Amino acid sequence: MIEVESVYYDYNGHSALVDVSVSFKNGNIYVLMGENGAGKSTLLKHLNGILKPKSGRVLVDGVDTREATVAELCRKIGLVFQNPELQFFCETVFKEVAFGPENLGLDSVMVKSRVENALRVVGLTGFEERVPWSLSGGEMRRLALASILSMEPKYLALDEPTVGQDRFSKENLKALIWRFKGMGKSVIIATHDIEWVYDLKPDVIILMSHGRIVAQGPPWEILNDTELLKKCNLVRPILLTLCDSLKLPLKSSTPSVTELAREIRKRIGEKFVLSRGF
């Protein structure tokens, strides 16, 4: 479990986190949402100790981040950055992914199996000998993810992972996050891609604004609160707006496209739909 306890942080007097308290339990998916500059990235950088709180504290499995080095913490928590292309320095994809495990001091057999595994998970098998900079934007992002996955962290933190990704990659990312959850690990994602979050169905959404946490709860609770979302420069997901305009009372409060379609069919009558060939 990661516990963030009344953390305050500022950049040269410009406050970026104010009295932030939140805890991340194992086996859950968390999404941090909020406007640009809300403090999402700053919070993520506190989790693996790159930034240390100016007051308050962050505990990773009971260890205070101020008492551990980043190198120790990154065994437990893997952080994938917003601009991953800013980190490649090896001549091949394989070496790039091997960099993390090598820093952990693993032997070459272990390193090799971890690299292969990580590349397979992100769908980059066969890219081993490619030059990292020759990859497309989306592939680079997946490579950055692989270079963290190869360290096999218990917690995974992703900063804006869907930026510049196509629909297909976003679907894959979603599947990967759920597989992580299935292994009892937790994933913390900072994003403002609300449609993707709606589709992802995380366990908890945490809304941030001006360095503070303004709300947290399950998706149906947060994503239905138009006023709250507006405060964070976010717009309600399209499907929820559609439900509202159709005045559909739904059992599950965040229906998927299929569920919604089924409901619509029921309302307008199966016969009508079939006769029109829908």
Next chain:
Amino acid sequence: MKNLYYLEAFKFRKKNTFLHRLNVISKLPMLIGFSTLSIIFSGVLSQILLFLVMISLFSSSRLWVELYRLFRGNILLFALIVGMDYIFTRDLYFSVSMGLRLINLTGFFSIFFLTVLPSELSDLMTFLRMPYELIFVFTTSIRFIPVVIDDIRQIMDAQRSRGLELDKGSFLERIRKYLPILVPLVVHSIKRSQQLAEAIESRAFGSGVKRTSMYQFKIGILDLVFILICLITISLFAYAKISQILF
């Protein structure tokens, strides 16, 4: 992170202080005069006097944080210079004055760049009738300093998150550890300069037409007073050197 601190001492900071309000031209005699003096003089006493001048310039605009940054950034190099000089010459006065010379030189440059906007520099160069291409290259590189500092910070964060420990290991190991920082920085800078080249060409850069400009130089009383004070101080130092009062 310490290394980045050093660069911050040269980054322009928007403030409304005495020195910020002055014209660029008025600050030129100060920059050229005092940095030349720091090089010409080698005695401890004269370097201490120049040091005091530098401190008073910083304090005239209450740039305390910036002064602290300058010291913090210089402390290692200062210790290195004093230490090495002392080992080789066994002359403590000389070694200390060499260390002070470094601090004074960087100090005067730091004041200039802290209080002069990049755009003011290009206006100055235009005023001095330098070719526009040169001015453009100069000001773009200066404007990109904060961007590059930010790049370095991001790269370091990313590599540390992958377990890179910069401050561990022997001297040679540490140098090797800077590779994961330097390579992405160079690659990224090259990519950015290509993008910049495309962007400025698509905005008719280098079309050969005479550019229009919208700046005029205004020199006020404050500027004149500052120039006068600088010139008098510099002349006094020069007089002391010529008449061999100070070395």
